[in-house]
Every structure is written in structure tokens, then in C-alpha cells.
Amino acid sequence: MKSIFTYILADRVFVILLFIINLAGTIYGYIWYESQLTVTKPIFLIFVPDSPTASLFFTIFLGFYLFHKNVPYIEALAMITLLKYGIWAVVMNGLTLLEYGSLPWTGYMLIASHGAMAIQGLLYTPFYKIRTRHIIVAAIWTLHNDVIDYVFEQMPIYPSIMEHMNQIGYFTFWLSIFCIGVCYIMTQRNRQIESV
Numbered sequence: 120m121k122s123i124f125t126y127i128l129a130d131r132v133f134v135i136l137l138f139i140i141n142l143a144g145t146i147y148g149y150i151w152y153e154s155q156l157t158v159t160k161p162i163f164l165i166f167v168p169d170s171p172t173a174s175l176f177f178t179i180f181l182g183f184y185l186f187h188k189n190v191p192y193i194e195a196l197a198m199i200t201l202l203k204y205g206i207w208a209v210v211m212n213g214l215t216l217l218e219y220g221s222l223p224w225t226g227y228m229l230i231a232s233h234g235a236m237a238i239q240g241l242l243y244t245p246f247y248k249i250r251t252r253h254i255i256v257a258a259i260w261t262l263h264n265d266v267i268d269y270v271f272e273q274m275p276i277y278p279s280i281m282e283h284m285n286q287i288g289y290f291t292f293w294l295s296i297f298c299i300g301v302c303y304i305m306t307q308r309n310r311q312i313e314s315v
Contacts, residue, residue, distance in 0.1 A: 138181040191250060206294060258299045265291055
């Protein structure tokens with residue numbers, strides 16, 4: 120039996136609104152990365168704008184969902200990367216706040232928007248058709264992105280925390296493992312519920 124909450128998430132008007140919000144956020148995110156992208160080698164371009172690419176995956180999922188279609192590889196990428204980069208941005212801005220005692224208004228905006236980003240990816244778990252093979256592909260993308268960011272030094276530029284890159288890279292790797300595990304556990308649970 121579906122809860123009222125599930126009906127809200129599945130409501131067409133709500134999904135369209137969420138699609139528009141995520142599309143706008145994705146576009147804003149790519150604009151935010153513009154200065155870094157202009158000095159990035161072409162081979163790394165796809166791996167630099169982490170958060171907007173995560174929200175792009177989710178926007179694609181929502182677009183297909185509106186037409187009653189599933190795209191499991193995109194769903195796995197969206198679920199893992201939304202959770203990962205949502206948590207990452209909240210933690211990085213939180214550390215900046217602790218270190219400097221204040222944040223610009225954009226820092227608080229990033230905490231709120233990325234926190235919501237992480238949550239929305241999890242909320243739609245019952246609607247995904249993710250299987251283990253989809254998680255494996257998404258996991259390879261996610262961990263490969265970590266290598267590009269912290270071995271080839273293409274990570275997002277946060278001037279206030281750049282001196283802690285080794286520690287942040289270590290944290291990010293284990294955050295990726297955590298998010299891959301969450302995706303696996305939640306989608307497996309979802310499959311068990313469907314089979315009952």
C-alpha cells in the first residue's frame with residue numbers, strides 16, 4: 120500500500136516542478152564552474168563539474184519518468200552522485216565555516232541546495248529499476264572521477280580548503296564507497312519489497 124508521501128513524489132505536477140528546479144540548478148551549476156572549465160584540459164572537462172552533472176543525471180531520470188520510462192544506468196549514477204556530492208558540499212562548507220567562523224550567503228545556499236540534492240536522490244529509490252550491473256557501472260564512474268579529481272588535481276576549487284587536499288581526497292574516496300553501498304542496500308531492499 121502506497122503512502123501519501125509516495126503519491127506526492129509520483130504526482131505529475133510535482134515531478135514537473137522538480138524537473139524544472141533541477142534543470143535550473145544544473146544550468147546554474149555549470150555556470151558556477153565556468154571559470155574553472157576555461158582553464159581545464161578538454162580531456163578532463165566532463166569530470167570537473169561534479170554537482171551539476173549529478174543533478175543532470177537526476178534531471179534526465181525525471182524527464183524519462185514523466186513518460187513512464189526507466190533509465191537504470193542514469194538512475195544509479197544519479198542516486199550515487201547526488202548523495203555523494205550533496206554530502207561533500209555540505210561537509211566542505213561546514214568545514215569552511217568552522218575554520219573561518221563565517222560563510223558568504225552563497226555558502227549557506229550551497230549547504231541548503233546540496234543537502235536537498237542528496238535527499239531527493241534517496242527519496243526516489245522506490246521508483247528506480249536499478250540492478251547490480253547498473254551500480255557497478257555507476258561505481259566505476261564515481262571512483263574514476265575521484266582519481267581524476269585528486270590524482271590529476273581536477274577537484275573543485277575551494278580556495279579556503281585547498282591546503283587540505285590530501286585529507287579531502289581520502290575523505291572523498293570513502294564517501295564514494297559509502298554512497299555506493301547505500302545505493303546497493305536501498306535498491307536491494309526495494310527489490311525485496313517488490314517481490315513480496
